[in-house]
Amino acid sequence: MRISFLHTMDGNRQVFEQAAKTLGLRPEDIHHEVRAYLREAVDRTGAFSDELRAQTNQRLLALAADSDAVILTCGTLGPAVADIKRPPVPIVRADIALAAAAAEVGGRIVVLCAAESAIEATRKLFTEHASKRAASVEVVHVGHVWALFKAGDIQACLVAAASSADAAYEAGATVVAFAHPWMAAAVGLVQKGRRPLDSPSAALHAATQRFSERLGRA
Structure with a gap:
């Protein structure tokens, strides 16, 4: 293939x-x-x-x-x-595939979005898919992750993304989704909850x- x-x-x-x-x-x-x-x-x-x-x-x-x-x-x-x-x-x-995968898990979906410009489009897309499964969606803006990404401090950026995912799980998230493809590299750093979903x-x-x-x- x-x-x-x-x-x-x-x-x-x-x-x-x-x-x-x-x-x-x-x-x-x-x-x-x-x-x-x-x-x-x-x-x-x-x-x-x-x-x-x-x-x-x-x-x-x-x-x-x-x-x-x-x-x-x-x-x-x-x-x-x-x-x-x-x-x-x-x-x-890739963004629709991620939203659909999150909706399939259901429950309380928390989406971590680094770029502020993408928040509304992300919320609309995830809510549309979650509504078919009676799931809830919360889009969390992790601006500090975006700042580190733009500064080129990738390792610190990924650690911050993983820490945000851990915090979401501690707050009761059923599943965490990383809104941006580049955040997928942080999946392995998350220590709490189920494996976060990533668009790749x-x-x-x-x-x-x-x-x-x-x-x-x-």
Whole structure:
């Protein structure tokens, strides 16, 4: 099975590669494409224009032509996926896969979101999925984690993310979800509660599952 990723941050390659390795995928089974300018254009203009949506879809379909599944790792570009009515292969939004995985666990879901600009979109997405399972959602802004990330102090950033997850479990969370892909590296540092959910693992699980379902219908 060949899986391609469309990223807007080069740093996300590593966490998705690690998740793929955990699932037993070989390095030659995965392909990364980084298009930072797409996210940068949204940040610069404050809008995800029709032109940017079209460019995103163009890249997704180009990757799909040589893949068994495609994963879009940037939540900002996620709405473009809905424009592709009949994708040739499964195209998975990493943020939706994470929200769906959290809803499947149910109970009290706590989502740790580092970037303030992503809070409302994250809350809307998780609440939409949780409502189908009678679960509750709390999005917690961990601004100190974001500050460390932007400062380049990655180890301290991951320790802070894990500490925030531990605190959420101590406060009664059923499951903690890390809103940003790069936070997946903190999963192994969490000491309390169940293993936190991360979008690289959730997205790859969804992609392989949907690929298997397609094979079963073929």
